[in-house]
Amino acid sequence: MHVIATAGHVDHGKSSLVQALTGIDPDRLEEEKRRGLTIDLGFASVRLPSGREVGIVDVPGHERFIKNMLAGVGAITVALFVVAANEGWKPQSQEHLDILDLLGVSSAVVAVTKADLVDDETLEIAVDEVREHIAGTALAGAAIVPVSSVTRSGLGELLAELERVIEAAPPAEDRGRPRLWIDRVFTMKGAGTVVTGTLIDGGLRPDYEVEVLPGGRRARIRGIQSHGQALGEIGPGNRAALNLVGIEPEALERGQVLTRPGLWRASRACLAVIRILPQLTHDVTERGAFKLYVGSAERAARVRWLSPPPEPGLSGLALITFAQTLVLDWHDHVVLRDSGRLETLGGGIVLEPHPRRLDGSSDAGSLNDRAERRLGVTDRSGYFRTVLDEEGVLAAAEVPVRTGLPEAAAQAAGGLWFASTVFSERAFARASEVMTAELRAHQRDHPLEAGMPRPLVKTAVGLDARPFDELVDELARRGVVVADAAVLRTPDFTPALGGRETEELVGVLRAAGAAPPTLTELGAQFDPALIRGLVRSGVLIAVSQELVYLSDTITEIRRLVSDRIATTGPFTVAQFRDAVGASRKYVVPLLEYLDRIGFTLRQGDLRVLGPTAGPPGRAEKPGRGESGGLGTGEPSGALR
Numbered sequence: 058m059h060v061i062a063t064a065g066h067v068d069h070g071k072s073s074l075v076q077a078l079t080g081i082d083p084d085r086l087e088e089e090k091r092r093g094l095t096i097d098l099g100f101a102s103v104r105l106p107s108g109r110e111v112g113i114v115d116v117p118g119h120e121r122f123i124k125n126m127l128a129g130v131g132a133i134t135v136a137l138f139v140v141a142a143n144e145g146w147k148p149q150s151q152e153h154l155d156i157l158d159l160l161g162v163s164s165a166v167v168a169v170t171k172a173d174l175v176d177d178e179t180l181e182i183a184v185d186e187v188r189e190h191i192a193g194t195a196l197a198g199a200a201i202v203p204v205s206s207v208t209r210s211g212l213g214e215l216l217a218e219l220e221r222v223i224e225a226a227p228p229a230e231d232r233g234r235p236r237l238w239i240d241r242v243f244t245m246k247g248a249g250t251v252v253t254g255t256l257i258d259g260g261l262r263p264d265y266e267v268e269v270l271p272g273g274r275r276a277r278i279r280g281i282q283s284h285g286q287a288l289g290e291i292g293p294g295n296r297a298a299l300n301l302v303g304i305e306p307e308a309l310e311r312g313q314v315l316t317r318p319g320l321w322r323a324s325r326a327c328l329a330v331i332r333i334l335p336q337l338t339h340d341v342t343e344r345g346a347f348k349l350y351v352g353s354a355e356r357a358a359r360v361r362w363l364s365p366p367p368e369p370g371l372s373g374l375a376l377i378t379f380a381q382t383l384v385l386d387w388h389d390h391v392v393l394r395d396s397g398r399l400e401t402l403g404g405g406i407v408l409e410p411h412p413r414r415l416d417g418s419s420d421a422g423s424l425n426d427r428a429e430r431r432l433g434v435t436d437r438s439g440y441f442r443t444v445l446d447e448e449g450v451l452a453a454a455e456v457p458v459r460t461g462l463p464e465a466a467a468q469a470a471g472g473l474w475f476a477s478t479v480f481s482e483r484a485f486a487r488a489s490e491v492m493t494a495e496l497r498a499h500q501r502d503h504p505l506e507a508g509m510p511r512p513l514v515k516t517a518v519g520l521d522a523r524p525f526d527e528l529v530d531e532l533a534r535r536g537v538v539v540a541d542a543a544v545l546r547t548p549d550f551t552p553a554l555g556g557r558e559t560e561e562l563v564g565v566l567r568a569a570g571a572a573p574p575t576l577t578e579l580g581a582q583f584d585p586a587l588i589r590g591l592v593r594s595g596v597l598i599a600v601s602q603e604l605v606y607l608s609d610t611i612t613e614i615r616r617l618v619s620d621r622i623a624t625t626g627p628f629t630v631a632q633f634r635d636a637v638g639a640s641r642k643y644v645v646p647l648l649e650y651l652d653r654i655g656f657t658l659r660q661g662d663l664r665v666l667g668p669t670a671g672p673p674g675r676a677e678k679p680g681r682g683e684s685g686g687l688g689t690g691e692p693s694g695a696l697r
Contacts, residue, residue, distance in 0.1 A: 059111060059133075059134045059135045059164070059223050059226055059229065059294050060111065060112045060113075060114060060132070060133045060134065060135065060255050060294065060295065060296055061103075061111055061112065061113045061114070061133065061135045061136070061137050061219065061223075062113070062114040062115075062116060062129050062130045062133040062135075062136055062137070063075060063113070063114070063115045063116055063136075063137050063138075063139055064116060064126070064130060064136050064137070064138050064139065064153040064154070064156070064157055065118055065138055065139035065140055065149070065150055065153055066118050066139075066140070066141070066144070066147035066148070066149040066150045066153070067094070067095075067117070067118035067119040067120075067149060068094075068118070068141070068144075069118060069139050069140060069141035069144065069147070069150075069170060069171075070139060070141055070170035070171055070206055071095065071115055071116070071118060071137075071139045071170075072084050072095050072099065072115055073170075073206040074137075074139060074168060074170055074204065074206050075099070075101050075113055075115045076101075076206070077206035077209060077212060078101075078103050078113075078212060078215070078216065079101040079102060079103045079113065081101035081102070082099075083095070083099025083100060083101050083113070083115035084099055084115075085097075085099055085100075094117075094119065095115065095116070095117040095118065095119075095122075096117055096119075096122055096125070097117065097122070097125050098114055098115065098116060098117075098125055098128060098129045098240055098241070099114070099115035100112065100113070100114060100115070100241075100253070100296065101113045101115065102284040102285075102296070103216070103219075105216055105219060105220040105223070106213075106216055106217055106220055107220060109220070109223075110284050111219075111223065112255075112283070112284065112295065112296030113137070114129040114130070114133060114240075114255070114296075115129070116129035116130060118149050118153070119149070120148070120149055120152070120399065123152070123394070123399075123401075124348070124350070124355050126153065126156070127156065127350040127355065127392060128240055128311060128312070128350075128352075128353040128354075128355070129240065129353075130156065130157065130160060130162065131160070131238060131350060131351060131352040131353050131354070132238045132254070132255040132257055132352050132353065133162065133255060134162065134164055134226055134229070134294065135162070135164045135165065135219070135222055135223055135226060136157050136162050136164070136165040136166075136196070137165070137166055137168060137219065138153070138154070138157070138165055138166070138167045138168070138191075138196060138199070139167075139168050139170055140167065140168075140169055140170070140183065140186075140187050141169075141170050141171045141183075142169050142170065142171050142172050142174065142175045142179065142180050142183040142203065143171050143174045143175050143179070144171075145182075145183055145186055146186050146187070146190055150190070151190070151336075152400075152401055154190065154191065154194060154196065155334055155401055156392055156401060156404070157194075157195060157196060158194040158195045158196070159332065159390065159392050159401075159403065159404030159405070160390040160392065160404065161195060161390050161406075162195055162196075163195040163196065164222045164223070164225070164226040165195075165196045165199045165222065166199055166200050166202060166215065166218045166219050166222055167187055167191065167196070167199050167200065167201045167202070168202055168203075168204050168211075168215055169183050169184055169187060169201060169202070169203045169204065170204055170205070170206065171205065171206075172203040172204060172205045172210065172211065173205035173207055173208045173210065180203055183203075184201050184203065187201055188201060199222075200218045200221075200222075202214050202215045202218055228294070229257065229292065229293040229294025229295075230257075230258065230293065231258070231259055231260060231292060231293050232258050232259055232461065232463070233258075233259050233320075233463060234258045234259045234316070234317075234320045234321065234457070234461065235256060235257075235258055235259030235260060235261050235293065235315075235316055235317060235320075236256070236257050236258045236259070236314050236315075236316050236321065236352070236384065236386075237252070237254040237255070237256045237257075237261070237297060237299070237314065237315040237316070238254045238255055238257070238312075238314060238352035238353040238354070239252045239253070239254045239269075239309060239310070239311055239312065239313045239314070239315060239353060240253060240254050240255070240311050240353040241253040241254070241311065242306050242309045242310065242311070243306065244306050245300070248279070248280075248300045249279075249300065249301070249302065250276075250300070250301045250302075250304055250305060250306045250309070251298055251299065251300050251301070252298070252299050252301060252309060252315060253296065253297065253298045253299075254296075254297065254315070254353065255295075255296055255297075255353075256291060256292075256293050256294070256295050256296075256297045257293050257294065258293055258386070259293055259317075259320075260290055260291060260292040260293060261278060261281060261290070261291055261297070261299070261317075262278070262281070262289065262290045262291075263278050263279065263280055263281055263289065263290075264277065264278060264279075265277070265278045265317065266317070266318060267299075267301070267315050267316065267317060267318070268315075268316055268317065268318040268319075268321075269304070269308070269309060269313050269314070269315050270313060270314050270316065270321060270322075270323045270382075270384045271313065271323040271381065271382040271383075271384070272308070272313065274304055274308050275303065275304075275318065276301040276302060276303040276304035277301070277302045277303055278299050278300070278301060278302075279300040279301065279302045280299075280300040281297060281298070281299055281300075282297070282298040282300075283295050283296055283297050283298070284296070299315065311353050311354075312352070312353050312354030312355060312356075313354075314352065314354075314384040316384070319458075320457070320458065321384050321458065322384075322411065322458050323382035323383060323384050324379075324382060324383055324384075324385050324410050324411050325378060325379055325382050325383075326376060326377065326378040326379065326412055327376075327377050327383075327385055327391075327407045327408075327409060327410050327411075327412065328374070328375070328376055328377075328407070328408045328409040328412050328424070328427065328428045328431065329374075329375055329377055329391060329405050329406065329407050329408055329428075330372055330373070330374055330375075330405045330406060330408055330428070330432060331360075331367070331372060331373055331374075331375050331391075331393055331402075331403050331404065331405040332367075332371070332372040332403050332404065332405050333367050333368065333369050333370065333371060333372070333373070333402060333403040334369065334370075334401065334402065334403050335369050335370035336369065337369040337400075337402065338369075340366065340368075341366045341367060341368075341369075341402060341403075342366055343359075343360055343361060343362060343366070345395050345397050345398075346395070346396045346397045347359065347360050347393060347394065347395060347396065347402075348393070348394045348396045349377060349379065349383075349391055349392070349393055349394075350391065350392040350393075350394065351383060351385065351389055351390070351391045351392075351407075352384075352389075354383055354384075356379040356380060356381055356383055357379070357380040357381075357396075358377050358378065358379050358380070358393070359377070359378045360375050360376075360377055360393070361375060361376040361377075361378075361421075362374070362375050363375060363376060363421050363422075363424050363425035363428060364421070364425055372405065374408075374424075374425055374428040374429065374432075376412070376424055377391075377393075385407050385410035385411075386407065386410055386461055387407060387408070387409070387410055387437065387440050387460065387461055388406050388407060389406065389407045389410070390404065390405070390406055391404055391405060391406070391407060392404040393405075408428050408431040408432065409427070409428070409431060409444075411458075411459050412427075413448065427447070430443055430447075431443060437460060437461055437462045437466075438462065438466065438467075438469075438470035438471075440460055440461075440462070441456065441460040441462045441467050441470050441471075442470055442471050442472075444459060444460055445471070445472050445479065445481045446481050446483065448481075448484075449480065449481050449483070449484030449487075450478060450479070450480050450481075450484055450520065450524050451478070451479050452477060452478060452479075452523075453474065453475075453476075453477050453478060453479050454477070456479065467479070473485050473531075475527040475530075475531065476527060477523055477527065478523060478524040478527050478528075480524075480528070485528070488518050488520065488528055489528075489532060489537060491517060491518050491519075492514060492517070492518050492528070492529075492532065492538065492545075493537065493538070493547060495509065495513075495514060495517040495518070496508070496509050496514065496538065496545055496546060496547050496550075497547060499513070500546060500547065500550045503586055504552065504553040505552055505553055505554060505584060505586040505587045505589075505590040506544070506552060506586050506589060506590050506593070507541070507544050507546065507552050507589075507590055507593035507594060508539070508541060508544030508545050508546030508550070508552075509544055509545055509546065510543060510544055511529075511543060511544065511545060514529075514545050529545065536548060543593075544593070552590045552593075552594065554587070554590050554591060554594055554596070558583060558584065558587060559587065559591070561583070562579070562583050562587065562588070562591070563596075563607065565579075565582075566597075566605075566606065566607045566610070567607060567610075570610065570638075570639075571606075571610065571614065571637040571638060571639040571643055571644075571647070572638075572639040572640070572642075572643050573604065573605065573606060573643075575603045575604065576588070576602070576603050576604070576605060577603065579605070588605065592605060595608060596608060598611050598650075600646050600647055600650040601646040601649070601650070603646075604643065604646050614637060614647065614651075615651070615656055615670075617636060617637065618633075618651065618656070618657065618664075618666075618670075619666065619670060621636060622664075622665065622666055627660070627663035627664055627665045628663065628664055629662050629663060629664075630644060630645065630648065630662070633647075633648060633664070648664060651664075651667075652664075652667070654669060655667040655668050655669035655670075656669050656670045657670070
């Protein structure tokens, strides 16, 4: 469906024409009726010759209320442009035409009103004047229909032309991301909070949870009406009135967007291409008080031109920042006004609604290049690829919010997709190269370690935790890296754990038995990296932060414990101390280690066999990560 909005100079008969077509007076305010002047938006619906009913938004024509006019035409697709035959083209005729042209509204019909007040020659001159003014604009070629709201002449032809235009216009796009630009908020007795607006980009249903942006307030749709009819659902391109539950009218205002939660994010800046109107008589600068208009929203804005400001009639790239956030989409049409001069400067399209890492100190040249890359993008798939190529890595859930492209369509458009992350081909290749280079450098500098600790690799690659883990998983699947719980290494790397120093360390620990030197003492005599490597390989077992044992020593201690319990039953710490021949400095950490791995179980002051020990008296095999055989006088397999 489509929504029609009027446009044209004040007192040219827009509201009277709407009333003649629909039977509804769109001037709803008492002040409007008293003054005979449209001040704010008015709403009606008209039944076309086919029986189709469409909504009409009637806008004010006075220059003082241009912001209300912009709120009415910001989301519409069809215009009913009005010029009075007895007055001809006027200043607001031109400004309203400029605005429609900047917004890209090309589906239109022009009504030359008050035809009953002029003779045929004057009417013909008025029609020719309109045709001359709309030439070269988005309205060029629009049908021009002389009408009279008093005699009702031409109304039938006007309705027929409106239907023809609506049928020829592209259907409203349903992208599953509804945006209702709120243009009216009120309370209805017995219903509560009601908002109205033009719905675009997706549909809504009663009982949907909705989110209002900016602000993020949540509510629920109790009911939906369009043209006074209650509906079970409503699609894009329609006027809608929503009865909301869970939110007060004071929390809502014109210019906000009502949508489904999580589908949109408000932005404080955008990159845009802005076309300056050719009739401007002064230079355009960055100084001044600017207002940006999109949908039904008006925002104070700052404009930073990314190259010399464009001359009248030309376009320029700009970074536009807003005093209050806006809900923007790629290729949204915007209008820029100078609020100090009270004039429309120009308008254009949004090239990037969520520019990242952009601030006042950002280099204008790089921003200009960034914007220029988007100028040639013609579809959302291309826009997604452009953003992905620049960002390198995106959270999969961010893709629809950032680009407006559903995840399934984005996957078809390109990139390497994992559970929660998407990489560009170039970013994935670069991260892989960096990771393997860092691993090889670490392995060269630390040949005794089992690999490079994961946190160090993550820092070197420069990724957040989840993208890093998914990158590692994929590289491990491809055989590029070997991923252990704590370290990463290349497949061709084997820690250099053999040699004379290893033999000396093993000899020291074998001689010490159950009372080895502390790690501090060992570290003064042997390379700490060697000790860490032997622990990772299972040759040594870290019992506590200060004690490591040969794995075969732990195996012997486990066998001793099992045999002792099988022979004399549970034992105390003191009995264990006597059995192993070591002081409490050693036996307490040993028992706590055995408790921790489930080999023993503490019951009061006694130890019994735990769930991992097996039947009492059974010869114990080394546990996971432990190795035996040192009693044979040969180093363990990991040291060969």
